[in-house]
Amino acid sequence: MEWITAINPATEEVIKKYRPDSATTVQKKLKAGLQAFASWKQIAFEERARILRNAATILRNRKQEWAELMAKEMGKPIAQGRSEAEKCAWACEYYAQEAAQMLKPIEVPTDATRSFVTFEPLGLILAIMPWNFPFWQVFRFLAPHLMAGNTAVLKHASNVPGCALAIQEIMLEAGLPEGVFQTLMVPSAEVKNLIAHPAIAAVTLTGSTDAGRAVARQAGAYLKKTVLELGGSDAYVILPDADLEQAVETCVNSRLINSGQSCIAAKRFIVVHDVLRAFTERFVARMQEKKWGDPMDESVDIGPLARADLRNQLHRQVMRSVQAGAQCLVGGKIPKQKGAFYPPTVLTRVKKGMPAFDEELFGPVAAIIAARDEAEAIRLANDSSFGLGAAVFTRDRQKGEQITAHQLEAGNCFVNALVKSDPRLPFGGIKNSGYGRELGLFGIHEFVNIKTVYIA
Known part of the structure; x- marks a missing residue:
């Protein structure tokens, strides 16, 4: 038994x-x-x-x-x-x-x-x-x-x-x-x-x-x-007119909720080229500020992953993405201590064909993906086998509403906010x-x- x-x-x-x-x-x-x-x-x-x-x-x-x-x-x-x-x-x-x-x-x-x-x-x-x-x-x-x-x-x-x-x-x-x-x-x-x-x-x-x-x-x-x-590989689209401070704070919080172990956590950040550098710099800095450690510590933002095998699987996905050409700006190393911990990690130069683009990364790993313009950003967001959640960040709420309601392919689409469940609203996905x-x-x-x- x-x-x-x-x-x-x-x-x-x-x-x-x-x-x-x-x-x-x-x-x-x-x-x-x-x-x-x-x-x-x-x-x-x-x-x-x-x-x-x-x-x-x-x-x-x-x-x-x-x-x-x-x-x-x-x-x-x-x-x-x-x-x-x-x-x-x-x-x-x-x-x-x-x-x-x-x-x-x-x-x-x-x-x-x-x-x-x-x-x-x-x-x-x-x-x-x-x-x-x-x-x-x-x-x-x-x-x-x-x-x-x-x-x-x-x-x-x-x-x-x-x-x-x-x-x-x-x-x-x-x-x-x-x-x-x-x-x-x-x-x-x-x-x-x-x-x-x-x-x-x-x-x-x-x-x-x-x-x-x-x-x-x-x-x-x-x-x-x-x-x-x-599962999900939620895409958050950052348009050139986004409030970057608000977008970065929301995106980091969404990526790290539950130590990154959420089906509707933001996983792919698709950033239009005009604001790519500014967004990335702010995003990396905010990720580095987050504290990981003992989940019983009230000041900790990120606990361990639920099991060591899940942490090891996540690390393999990160390594395979780097080997395929992604760049790791922060994190990406298993800490030398007890526990299934994994540090906040940011990958850039992520493209289709890499695990960080194609697969669900269930942990505190963010994939930043560059897009030439709004149209390509939406195409990249939809270029996924998953369809659980998505978000768009823009100061133009009318545009944001049009994109989320009619262009993003997911069951839950938000404007200037992290995707979350709410008892008052239906929740679920499409595709895989x-x-x-x-x-x-x-x-x-x-x-x-x-x-x-x-x-x-």
């Missing part, structure tokens, strides 16, 4: 080992989730909302505890962990307030005496979630779909088992009935069997593109709906960044039966 082990990426120390669920335990949990669905879907919106509001209170009241847990298990800087807990609370409160209206039947005039569309829950949903936002990724799925009347089982990333169990604890303490939400302590190899299980009605995954393809194949074989939020949406009105409709009712 292979234990599920939590390792502190900053110290390399084993935090705790967890016994995986046996096959019998998994079967019992799936049966319990299916049985709980029969009663949970009948619960009034008001009662579901009360439980979510309770969860929001627990998240806020114990946010320091949750932040410390995230810091220990995956290296998130402590202040960012508190913010993550707050954002989870916001999502709970938002859907507690809005879900009933979002799921209200829609009357449609036809030849019938009455015809309308209603939104009915699907059943037990399997959520396969990543380690990088170990609370937020779960709650942004859980809040809307519990309000919709579904039940859920969570297969969390194996390096954050404590976070997975903590979320289950929060929901039970909030008053959620037994079986409505459960954590499965199983390795990734068991996902295929979970998807195949007749108790599972649908699957949501946040993870890598390769993981998304595997889940889509497996779920497709059983005609089970999936929502996939996958996945399909389907989380959050907002569109997110809550992903795992419901959009049912036509026709009364002659």
